[in-house]
Amino acid sequence: MSKRDRVNIAVSVDVAQRLAAVSDASGMTQYALANDLISLGLDLMEQGYNVQQMRGLAKFWRICLDIEAVPVPAPLLDKLITRLYGEHGDFLKELWCEAGRTLAAYLKATSAAEAREIAQLMGHLGRMLPAKRFEARQEDGAVVFSVVGVGYSRETIEVNAAAVRCFFEALGYKIAEMGVEPGVLYVKASAP
Incomplete structure (x- = not known):
């Protein structure tokens, strides 16, 4: 499969709308953003994390940044x-x-x-x-x-x-x- 090959993946309407809004705000195409997000998620899952743990990591990191915690x-x-x-x-x-x-x-x-x-x-x-x-x-x-x-x-x-x-x-x-x-x-x- 070449870089230009694409596969359609179905998502719910609300996810598609959020993807469109975030891609517009970030200046990325929906294709590039979806590709990056899915790739990141798969990388983390291959390291042994599940979706719930990924959400936990993101929340924990947000809290650390907000309260200026230092590891x-x-x-x-x-x-x-x-x-x-x-x-x-x-x-x-x-x-x-x-x-x-x-x-x-x-x-x-x-x-x-x-x-x-x-x-x-x-x-x-x-x-x-x-x-x-x-x-x-x-x-x-x-x-x-x-x-x-x-x-x-x-x-x-x-x-x-x-x-x-x-x-x-x-x-x-x-x-x-x-x-x-x-x-x-x-x-x-x-x-x-």
Whole structure:
């Protein structure tokens, strides 16, 4: 098949309309845009991602850009926290608390502050973090959040717990239960 060969693929009317609008806005032909998007999707699927994971990656990346998050290797961050915690533990907890409040403010600004949406967002974040097990679910109007492998030290889990607590409190949730042990964080937050 040469570059000029084409194959028709059927899509729903709303997808075709969105493709036309985005191609016009980007200055690309519909053919070029559809080709690039399908190629990208296939590349990611060949790497083991499914469509839901791709959406999660895109959402996570958008959030990172919006709140100016910077990726840092987990072992490096853990060593910094552990080193500073002895003298500056309260300061570190407040920094992480501020980060939790920032994420909550972002959710409020994007109208994603309902328990179901929070659980979904936490699920997206969990797939990007170096945790062994990460679960976020809605349970009777509450959000249950549990992570195993969220830090290498007691100090790291303490600051992460501060971030999670402040995140939920900034959204008006009440912390019903919180368990903090080295490498394990469990939070159940009741809806406002």
